[in-house]
Amino acid sequence: xxxxxxxxxxxxxxxxxxxxxxxxxxxxxxxxxxxxxxxxxxxxxxxxxxxxxxxxxxxxxxxxxxxxxxxxxxxxxxxxxxxxxxxxxxxxxxxxxxxxxxxxxxxxxxxxxxxxxxxxxxxxxxxxxxxxxxxxxxxxxxxxxxxxxxxxxxxxxxxxxxxxxxxxxxxxxxxxxxxxxxxxxxxxxxxxxxxxxxxxxxxxxxxxxxxxxxxxxxxxxxxxxxxxxxxxxxxxxxxxxxxxxxxxxxxxxxxxxxxxxxxxxxxxxxxxxxxxxxxxxxxxxxxxxxxxxxxxxxxxxxxxxxxxxxxxxxxxxxxxxxxxxxxxxxxxxxxxxxxxxxxxxxxxxxxxxxxxxxxxxxxxxxxxxxxxxxxxxxxxxxxxxxxxxxxxxxxxxxxxxxxxxxxxxxxxxxxxxxxxxxxxxxxxxxxxxxxxxxxxxxxxxxxxxxxxxxxxxxxxxxxxxxxxxxxxxxxxxxxxxxxxxxxxxxxxxxxxxxxxxxxxxxxxxxxxxxxxxxxxxxxxxxxxxxxxxxxxxxxxxxxxxxxxxxxxxxxxxxxxxxxxxxxxxxxxxxxxxxxxxxxxxxxxxxxxxxxxxxxxxxxxxxxxxxxxxxxxxxxxxxxxxxxxxxxxxxxxxxxxxxxxxxxxxxxxxxxxxxxxxxxxxxxxxxxxxxxxxxxxxxxxxxxxxxxxxxxxxxxxxxxxxxxxxxxxx
Numbered sequence: 001x002x003x004x005x006x007x008x009x010x011x012x013x014x015x016x017x018x019x020x021x022x023x024x025x026x027x028x029x030x031x032x033x034x035x036x037x038x039x040x041x042x043x044x045x046x047x048x049x050x051x052x053x054x055x056x057x058x059x060x061x062x063x064x065x066x067x068x069x070x071x072x073x074x075x076x077x078x079x080x081x082x083x084x085x086x087x088x089x090x091x092x093x094x095x096x097x098x099x100x101x102x103x104x105x106x107x108x109x110x111x112x113x114x115x116x117x118x119x120x121x122x123x124x125x126x127x128x129x130x131x132x133x134x135x136x137x138x139x140x141x142x143x144x145x146x147x148x149x150x151x152x153x154x155x156x157x158x159x160x161x162x163x164x165x166x167x168x169x170x171x172x173x174x175x176x177x178x179x180x181x182x183x184x185x186x187x188x189x190x191x192x193x194x195x196x197x198x199x200x201x202x203x204x205x206x207x208x209x210x211x212x213x214x215x216x217x218x219x220x221x222x223x224x225x226x227x228x229x230x231x232x233x234x235x236x237x238x239x240x241x242x243x244x245x246x247x248x249x250x251x252x253x254x255x256x257x258x259x260x261x262x263x264x265x266x267x268x269x270x271x272x273x274x275x276x277x278x279x280x281x282x283x284x285x286x287x288x289x290x291x292x293x294x295x296x297x298x299x300x301x302x303x304x305x306x307x308x309x310x311x312x313x314x315x316x317x318x319x320x321x322x323x324x325x326x327x328x329x330x331x332x333x334x335x336x337x338x339x340x341x342x343x344x345x346x347x348x349x350x351x352x353x354x355x356x357x358x359x360x361x362x363x364x365x366x367x368x369x370x371x372x373x374x375x376x377x378x379x380x381x382x383x384x385x386x387x388x389x390x391x392x393x394x395x396x397x398x399x400x401x402x403x404x405x406x407x408x409x410x411x412x413x414x415x416x417x418x419x420x421x422x423x424x425x426x427x428x429x430x431x432x433x434x435x436x437x438x439x440x441x442x443x444x445x446x447x448x449x450x451x452x453x454x455x456x457x458x459x460x461x462x463x464x465x466x467x468x469x470x471x472x473x474x475x476x477x478x479x480x481x482x483x484x485x486x487x488x489x490x491x492x493x494x495x496x497x498x499x500x501x502x503x504x505x506x507x508x509x510x511x512x513x514x515x516x517x518x519x520x521x522x523x524x525x526x527x528x529x530x531x532x533x534x535x536x537x538x539x540x541x542x543x544x545x546x547x548x549x550x551x552x553x554x555x556x557x558x559x560x561x562x563x564x565x566x567x568x569x570x571x572x573x574x575x576x577x578x579x580x581x582x583x584x585x586x587x588x589x590x591x592x593x594x595x596x597x598x599x600x601x602x603x604x605x606x607x608x609x610x611x612x613x614x615x616x617x618x619x620x621x622x623x624x625x626x627x628x629x630x631x632x633x634x635x636x637x638x639x640x641x642x643x644x645x646x647x648x649x650x651x652x653x654x655x656x657x658x659x660x661x662x663x664x665x666x667x668x669x670x671x672x673x674x675x676x677x678x679x680x681x682x683x684x685x686x687x688x689x690x691x692x693x694x695x696x697x698x699x700x701x702x703x704x705x706x707x708x709x710x711x712x713x
Contacts, residue, residue, distance in 0.1 A: 003038075003049060008062030010055035013331070014098030014235065015072065015139045022066035022139050024051065026074060026096060027058050027324050028293045030086060033077035034059040037093060038070060039136050041247075043104065048075075057324075068141035069248055071103060072096070073134065076292055080125045082115070082282065085295040085305030089114040092130045095232060095288040097297075097328060099137035099211075100335075102236045103246045106287065107133030108216040114286040122282045122306075134287060135213075135232065138248045142339060144255050151343050152265045154202045156380055156403060156522055157446040157582040160570050161269065162201040163454055164527035165226070166209060166241045168550045175553075183243040184253045188260040196266055199530065199563075200570030203267035203380075205346055207455055209254070210270075211236040213278045213287075221475050223543040227455060229348060230278040230314075232287060234332040237340075258341045267343035269380060270336060274318060274329050275352035275387065281308045281315035296322055311352045311389035320353050320366050329353075329366070334375050344380025346405070349387040351394045367399050377401060382449055396437030403522065406434055406448045413452055413519075414463070417511055417700065419655050421620035428604060428617070431627065433520030435584045445584055448521035452512045453529060457482060458539045460529035464508040470537030473544060481540030503682070504700065506558065510565060510679040511653075511702050517569040518651055518704065520581055527551070530566035531559045561682070568686055572676075578631040578646040599668070603628045609663030623656040624697070630668045631707075650705040654697040661696050667707035677704035 008023040016023045024036050038047045051059040074096060078088030092114055095102060106112065110133020116124040170176050170186035180186035187204075196204065208228030215225055228238065237254040239246035244253050258268050277297075279290045289297035299309040299319045308316045319325050336342045347353065354364045370376050385394040385404045395407050409430045416423040429436050433445030453460045458469075471481045509532070516523045527533075528551050535541050541549045555563065573579045585601035604612040605626040616622055631646035648668045654660045664673050675689040679702040688709050697703050 003047060003066065004064040005049055005052070006062040006064065007053045008060045010053075010058035010060045012098075013058065013328075014096060014100065015137065017068055017139060017141055018062065021062055021064040022070065023060065023062045024072075025058050025060040026051075026076075026098070026292065027296075028076055028078070029057040029296055029324070030293050031059065031076045031078045031088065033090075035075040035077075035090070036061070036063070037073050037075060037131070038066075039072065039131075041071070043071070043132065043136060045131060066139060068139050070139040071136040071247075072139065073131070073136055074292070078293075082123050083304075083306045085300045087114055087286070087290055087294040089125055089286060089291055091125075091127050092286045092291050093134045094286070094291045095135060096137045097233075097288055097292060098235055098331070099233050100140040100142070100235045101138035101246070101248045101251055102135045102211045102233050102239060103138050104135040106135060106213045106285070108219055108285075109133070112285040112287065113283075114291065115283075120283075130286070135211075138246075140248050140251050142251075144252060146255070146259060146341065149259050149262050149341055151262060151341065152202070152267050153343075154265075154267055155446075155582075157444070157580055158574065159202045159267075159380075159446075159522050160200060160517075160574065161203045161205050161449070161522060161524040162196065162199070162527055163205045163207070163271075163451075163524055165207045165455070165549070166238075167545070168226075169527060171550050172547070173551070173553045180243050183241050184237070184250075184257040185243050188257040193260060193264045193266070197264055199567050200574060201266070201525065202574075203269050203343065204261065205269040205271060205382075205524065208271050208273055208348075209238045209241065210234055210272065211238050215278075216285075218543050223475070224545045225543065226545040226549060227542045229273050229542070231273045231276075232278050234272075234274070234328065235335050255340060262341070267380075268341075269344040269346060269382070270342050271346045271348060272333075273348045274320075274332075275347075275349040276312040276314045276316050276318060279316060281310065282306060284315055296324055311355060311387045311392065312349055313388040317352055317355075320355075320364075326365060326369060330369055330373060330376070333370075334373070337375055337379055342379075344382065346382040346384065348384055350383035350398070351385055351387040351392045352389070354394070354398075355387075355389070371399065371401060396434070400442040403447045403449050405454075405524075406430070406437070406450055406521065408437070409434060409448060409450045409519070409521070410452055410454075413512070413515055416623075416653075416655050417508060417515070419623060419657065419700075421623075422618060423655075424619070424622050424625060425617040428625070428627070431515070431519050432585055432602065433581075439584050444582055445520040446522050446580075446582065449524050450516060450519050450521045451524040451526065452516055453526040454524070455526065456540070456542075458537075459526060459533050459535055460509055460512060461505075461532040461534045462537055462539070464505045464512075465502075465534070466537040468537075469539045471540050473538060473548065474540060474542075481538075506562070506682060507679055507700060509562065510685060511700065513566055513569055514677060514679055514702050514704070515653070517573045518579055518649075520579075520585075522580075523573070525566070530563050531555055532562050565685060569677075576631075576646050576649075577634055577636050577644060578629050578649060581634070581636075583635060599630065599633060600628075601630050601633045603630075603665075605662075605665060607660050607662045609665055624652075624654040624660045624662075626650060626652040626662055628665060628668075632668050647706045647708040649707075652695070652697050652703045652705070654699065654701050657699045659696050659698045659701075661694055664691065664693050664695060664705065669707045671707040673705040673707060674709040675703055676706045676709055677702070679703070
């Protein structure tokens, strides 16, 4: 079938359905010719059209009568000079960098490598056609009835984030229709939404849903890329999570998922991977950017452009310094906000995006561009503030609009509850919003995304259960995965209750969850930690798409107990602005009846009831401390413009093995203290109990007291 080709327009890039047909546009500065290849539903090439128009290095044309659902790809001609960074090979079918849907899978047995694999010489071109082994792009009709969808716009300070895998959450849930399990629809079905609401989280942070591929070595081993940090398409939702097939239905299903979450008041945040792609280094496959314009899209070594700069540990690094690459990233971000209605992004290895030359720069073009973009500047921006390059650990160094995964919070809280010496001062900083990291550059406590566990590492259940990692199932002889700060040497042995449950493990789990929810900043809960999800000691489950990573919904009593405990913690936090302040603690001047009084937002106490002196903060022997959070000093107004006075809280933590007696100071309101949480109590940790002026906190225990307890529902 022959199609009529019109000049079309250079922008927008990608495939855009119009009244006359579909406009195709692709950027390639070094190309000498670009062919648009069209395919039928079986993947057979039916036609090939050369795009004759070129405007500002954009090759474009409007093909008459092409409609939504059409499959396509590109062949790009140019110089094959790998030693100079030019790797054009028209024998290789390429995925459109702006494709909004991608169909099919990579066949690693097909000739998808641009060089001669038999000789292993990446300088020698391979002339075999790769089309049979390369996924195809799908022309998408972007029309969708959002029915007045409005984003929840939850302030970051009031957020509780739940990091979750789309498939892992619902694939084993019997309350979800079998066809929908493991899909976008399953994640957002009525029973799932009910669970998130009951748990109390305000946002779900989805592990990567940009279309990704499984790495070749994993496929050979019978494994897959489960986490999804191997991107092939920055505009296309991953088709693997669609119950509607992969020829465009995944787009509408994703939109329906977001609409359902928004209707329930829950935000959707995406984990995005703009630092590298799935094409690897000079020995990797050619699937898209490498063949479209290698030297544009990737950072090559200046003294030898045959090779790639690698700040990510994956073989390549996107060249964000190039205006076209920066445009692609910004177009992608805007697309997911305006077309897919997502509420924010967590940037994987974000330090890579800040590298201008080799150093990480807070004033990089990427940050400048984001700050100037009214669409992106108004959504949640969360950085993973490190990469694997030199100087890549940048916690506390991102610009004012950014929040950060606070790796120092994770490490300190783990060390403190483990019982390590010398953690008291750092623990106090982490508990109160990490002012040492964020206060002096214009940011607030909610710049700190606090977490104890995440997808990368032990689950919380495993953290308190294993002395060392057990990654044997990954096929790398247990050499993969982090060793730092994950070895506990505690919790494996210990007394058990009548049900045989290890009391110390369960208590430590409650300690971690309570610490997380009572810390200033924004808590992020690792999906499944609230039901003691275990990966059997595997702290690097990136390739385990099976029961090792899936949520198990067959809950016994201890796991139900933990779920309910977590839910109550979340709701308690959200109910009290004193537990998630929008400003850092400081002394306040309070005027009453014409008199001025300086009172404290916060005060730290030793077990003897006296405030902590300077010499104690860094003393290696101290593992017990208490903090008073004064609810009468809040600088918060309600919807009627009235000042808010909240409960005051007295939080006592004891990371030593032995019990400690604490003297309670008078409450700011002069009301008696009442115990509202006790992590030592397995059966009813939220049982309210009036106390005197002294309490005993058992070994590795946490207690919370309030001066205005509420009757439980």
